[in-house]
């Protein structure tokens with residue numbers, strides 16, 4: 001405890017928070033209460049999984065009467081907390097977000113806001129009408145290095161921004177885990193890959209473009225691997241039964257069993273044992289019977305493995321975005337921003353600015369002071385900073401602390417829907433020319 005944070009809260013008691021969805025994200029955000037018990041308290045949890053809700057109950061000493069299987073039961077009660085963290089799966093965001101906002105709870109809503117443009121609008125409307133704070137889980141907006149990119153642009157360091165090139169390398173085994181075998185593999189069950197994975201990135205590009213509106217967007221992409229026709233001859237339907245699994249980079253034995261044998265039980269291993277702690281026995285059982293033991297070429301996945309998006313903003317600023325599964329790096333974005341006076345590049349570790357006039361390069365770093373020992377290291381400490389801002393915004397009733405607030409986040413989500421429409425309809429979409437579908 002006693003970790004320094006950038007905000008001072010004016011509330012006498014900690015901000016009380018209900019966690020809806022006690023999975024990876026719900027547990028991670030809740031960790032803030034363990035770090036700063038004087039600033040945040042988790043007072044209730046709702047999750048249909050007994051293992052998940054009991055774990056959170058124990059971690060935060062939640063009273064029995066405040067542990068729920070279903071968030072609808074929470075809503076039936078009179079308002080009894082300041083805020084809610086909605087950390088349910090993608091398709092279960094809108095309903096609780098709207099219901100809690102209407103009851104007067106401040107809302108931290110995981111990204112994507114919702115899976116349709118209409119639902120995103122409805123959430124924003126509900127929060128605005130109720131006068132509650134909305135923060136969307138666009139954690140990268142809180143990453144100190146990424147914040148510095150915007151500060152350097154705004155300070156005129158590279159002149160006028162002309163072009164933005166941004167890459168999201170998903171990571172080969174991360175993609176196999178989440179988007180081939182796991183929770184985000186199938187659009188009908190979760191959402192399309194650009195929304196699920198890259199709404200962060202389109203949001204950043206939109207943010208870096210500043211006040212300039214995106215006018216046109218085009219996109220191409222597909223599921224280019226991880227289908228039945230790509231299955232090697234002789235491969236089995238499950239990795240545990242496969243005689244050639246050692247030759248496969250996506251082998252579940254390699255991704256999960258090899259890790260647990262080395263004592264690694266965090267992500268992604270923890271995800272595959274939803275009802276118990278992971279150990280060699282439970283992981284082996286999960287691979288024998290569960291979705292994560294399937295051959296990557298025998299899954300019911302349909303989301304894109306690679307997609308590009310081209311954007312034209314007002315004033316001729318262009319942007320090119322790439323999302324690709326087949327990478328060594330795991331989500332460590334690479335960005336280059338070309339301006340009239342210089343070039344700024346960021347490899348996720350440092351920013352380099354080359355000045356055309358002086359022909360000199362300067363380097364910038366922005367280490368996060370998030371407390372690593374508490375495990376809330378998600379996204380290079382950005383999860384911690386998002387929570388820090390949300391709790392302070394609620395405690396001080398100051399929405400200006402939120403960097404991922406309703407209006408801007410809605411606009412960047414609409415851009416994602418437009419980009420996907422372009423891909424599906426094979427045409428350039430003029431943003432806002434007709435109702436977003």
Ligand SMILES: NC(=O)c1ccc[n+]([C@@H]2O[C@H](COP(=O)([O-])OP(=O)(O)OC[C@H]3O[C@@H](n4cnc5c(N)ncnc54)[C@H](O)[C@@H]3O)[C@@H](O)[C@H]2O)c1
Nearest residue numbers: 021022023024025046047049052071087088089090110137
């Ligand atoms: N901000 C980020 O960078 C980031 C990263 C990963 C995931 N996410 C998003 O966060 C959300 C949660 O992802 P996760 O990785 O924690 O998934 P998860 O599967 O670990 O957690 C989701 C939890 O919701 C619970 N749940 C399901 N239905 C529910 C209901 N009706 N009421 C209450 N709980 C319910 C599940 O049992 C599960 O425990 C997703 O929308 C995901 O896209 C955001």
